[in-house]
Amino acid sequence: MTPTTTHAHTNGRVFLDAALELVWPTRCSGCERPGVLLCEECRSSLKRIAGAHACPRCGAPFGRLVCTECYSSEGREQHQFEACVCAMELDELSGRVIVLYKDSYERRLSSVLADYLLSALPAPWLGWADVLTWIPVDRKALRRRGFDHMEMIVQDLAERTGLRAQRLLDKQPTRDQRGLTRSERYENLQESFRLHDTAHALPQHILLIDDVLTTGATLDAASSRLKEGGAVEVRVACVARAW
Ligand SMILES: [Zn+2]
Ligand SMILES: [Zn+2]
Incomplete structure (x- = not known):
């Protein structure tokens, strides 16, 4: 040029x-x-979550050790991903910022939110991760919004970290969850994820990014698909944690 x-x-x-x-x-x-x-x-x-004072497994604030939610009464592990960090608590303010970014085409917020994610990532994770990926939007949401909001954040994050961003998952719209039992809902969610390109084995260490973690069910479903595709360990980073 x-x-x-x-x-x-x-x-x-x-x-x-x-x-x-x-x-x-x-x-x-x-x-x-x-x-x-x-x-x-x-x-x-914004109520930032300090990594040193959060559950290392699910990112919940105020639990320096693995929190009680992460193990059932039988001591069974509840999540399909190995670790999680969240940048801030989900409240009215952070919720408004995220919704504005997703639904009102304020795409410049992508780099603001990527900065918050970056500040929540423990430094060793950057050396650990083979690839950055995200929970994609489904067809319906893509048509409505016109862009895949997490893809943009992950591209920004890739630029800042030098890590490779790669789409690994596709998401179908989920069937109506009403009237389903807990395990049916989980199956329903899991069915909604497909590996984006099944021709190649996935990288072993995947850093999976999403906007909001509520129960973790979506991230669990996505993580278990990634593991079926060859991932050995999945760590999660989210902008906000419902609490
Ligand atoms: Zn936990
Ligand atoms: Zn303001």
Whole structure:
């Protein structure tokens, strides 16, 4: 690319940003204050989860050891993934930021959320992971939103970490879960995931990214599919943890 084109490209971009700013001014995704995507006040109100004080298995805050939720009364492990970190607690504020990103086409929030994920990742995980992947949206959600919101965050995260981002899963819309027993619901969820490309064995160490962890059922279903495809260990990182 010649310097002239770069310059023209930059000018075009600047012009486009200025035009967009006129029609659709930037507002804080937390409190609507004009001028920034996420203001300092909202940033400091987000309830960050400190890794040192969270359950290493499910990312729940306030449990330095594996929490009671992670083992059934018989001591059976509850999750299909080996470890989990979450950047913040899910509350009204973090929920609003995530929903705005997903449903209102505020795609610039992708890099803001990628930064939060990066700050939650333990440094050794970066050397451990062979690949970064994500819970993809299904066809219906893709049509509605026009983009795969976690894919964009993972691309941003790949840029920041030097790790490879790769789509490993496809998701079908899940059948209506009402009236199903717990195990039927789990099967239903698991059925909704397929390996994206079955021609190759998967990398052994997979870092799986999602937006919100609630019960972990979706991440369990996805993790067990990844293991069927050859993954040995799956670790999870989510933006927010419902608690
Ligand atoms: Zn704000
Ligand atoms: Zn736990």
